[in-house]
Amino acid sequence: MKRYWMLLVLLVFSLSSISFHYVGAVQGPKPDYYLKMVTGKEEEAAGLAVKGSYQVEPIVVTTKGSEYPNDHQSYLEKMDFSYYYDVELKELLNEHRSFMRGKKDRNAFFEDDNVIGYVGSDYQYDLDKGQSDILDIALYDKGKKKNSAAFKVQIKKNADDYISICDVQIKGQTMKVLIVFQQLLAGGRHVFKNPEYHMYTLDLDKKMVAAHERIETGAKQEDKLKSVVTYTGASDFLKSNRYEIFDQRTYEWKDGNEDNRKLMNRELFVYDIWKGQLTKILNESIHELLMKPKVENQTIQQVGDDLYISLISEAEPSQVVRYDLVENKIKSDTKLELQTMQSKWGQARITRIVNNRVYVLMLGKLNPAAAIIDLDTRKTVYEGVVERRGSLDMSELSISLIYR
Numbered sequence: 001m002k003r004y005w006m007l008l009v010l011l012v013f014s015l016s017s018i019s020f021h022y023v024g025a026v027q028g029p030k031p032d033y034y035l036k037m038v039t040g041k042e043e044e045a046a047g048l049a050v051k052g053s054y055q056v057e058p059i060v061v062t063t064k065g066s067e068y069p070n071d072h073q074s075y076l077e078k079m080d081f082s083y084y085y086d087v088e089l090k091e092l093l094n095e096h097r098s099f100m101r102g103k104k105d106r107n108a109f110f111e112d113d114n115v116i117g118y119v120g121s122d123y124q125y126d127l128d129k130g131q132s133d134i135l136d137i138a139l140y141d142k143g144k145k146k147n148s149a150a151f152k153v154q155i156k157k158n159a160d161d162y163i164s165i166c167d168v169q170i171k172g173q174t175m176k177v178l179i180v181f182q183q184l185l186a187g188g189r190h191v192f193k194n195p196e197y198h199m200y201t202l203d204l205d206k207k208m209v210a211a212h213e214r215i216e217t218g219a220k221q222e223d224k225l226k227s228v229v230t231y232t233g234a235s236d237f238l239k240s241n242r243y244e245i246f247d248q249r250t251y252e253w254k255d256g257n258e259d260n261r262k263l264m265n266r267e268l269f270v271y272d273i274w275k276g277q278l279t280k281i282l283n284e285s286i287h288e289l290l291m292k293p294k295v296e297n298q299t300i301q302q303v304g305d306d307l308y309i310s311l312i313s314e315a316e317p318s319q320v321v322r323y324d325l326v327e328n329k330i331k332s333d334t335k336l337e338l339q340t341m342q343s344k345w346g347q348a349r350i351t352r353i354v355n356n357r358v359y360v361l362m363l364g365k366l367n368p369a370a371a372i373i374d375l376d377t378r379k380t381v382y383e384g385v386v387e388r389r390g391s392l393d394m395s396e397l398s399i400s401l402i403y404r
Contacts (some may be wrong), residue, residue: 052399
């Protein structure tokens with residue numbers, strides 16, 4: 001009898017879910033939003049899109065209109081709330097659906113002309129049960145159009161260590177995997193100690209861990225001076241990359257209180273993945289920029305072998321420094337006059353840098369707005385605002401980022 005009772009519950013749940021899905025599908029048409037050009041040239045915005053949500057549903061807005069990704073997903077995909085609509089992974093998903101099935105950690109992918117690599121980890125763990133120390137390695141050969149390898153490796157970690165994949169790189173038959181370790185503080189459910197970063201070298205022929213190194217930045221963990229190290233991933237996280245960037249901030253803690261702390265120093269470290277070398281950026285101009293007030297208005301973005309450090313200001317010109325990681329020198333130091341745009345549209349944030357052009361999202365006043373600024377000429381080649389066709393109501397739209 002118990003068995004039939006469970007079947008009845010499942011049947012009722014399934015019918016309810018299908019009914020809910022059907023009701024949602026027959027609701028009225030969704031609003032159409034679009035990017036309306038304010039200044040510049042429309043063709044400069046080709047490929048530009050802003051991403052956000054309408055009510056609770058993902059939405060992508062371009063100059064042509066809006067797209068609702070959920071409209072193109074099956075019922076089962078909609079039931080899986082972690083199902084990706086990550087723009088960078090969309091093409092991989094469409095072209096290699098079988099290989100991509102079940103692989104959802106965006107930081108665990110690598111792609112070049114020959115191979116797609118993925119390092120699976122137990123990222124949906126239960127704190128009460130702990131986390132597995134097994135990594136699932138999967139490789140796809142693009143030339144042969146088939147899976148070329150699938151194996152497991154074990155990494156050494158303590159029972160109270162929790163790991164996340166930061167980056168994956170492949171060269172020949174060698175895979176590099178950057179992993180962050182965090183240890184749960186005693187008595188805390190979601191409070192972790194400062195992270196540790198470990199680089200693992202995997203031999204893809206022997207299907208084993210060939211080497212392991214902890215990346216040491218000299219972080220201080222004293223009574224009054226404590227350092228926080230943050231990993232800054234490359235903008236194009238799928239592609240081949242030579243460097244890993246770490247942002248280390250050292251604070252003076254007064255009375256041992258984290259809320260009462262003062263920034264004493266800030267340093268950037270560059271780790272050469274294939275040489276295994278860690279160096280500190282020793283540039284006074286960059287250090288001065290990093291130590292300026294309002295750290296929350298700063299962004300650090302790695303684009304290939306260049307590092308962009310930006311400081312957005314509403315009261316004075318904003319600053320974008322481009323640093324060459326290979327030559328260890330500043331390529332350019334650009335001042336941008338963003339005050340007028342921000343007074344109209346709201347606080348600016350650089351969300352993307354492509355071909356030495358910054359893609360700026362502005363929020364907080366009127367409608368969400370976007371701008372493309374060429375750093376070589378300091379000219380705004382495009383400025384646009386999100387509008388809704390046939391209505392002025394923007395209350396249910398939320399925009400979070402720009403991509404191209």
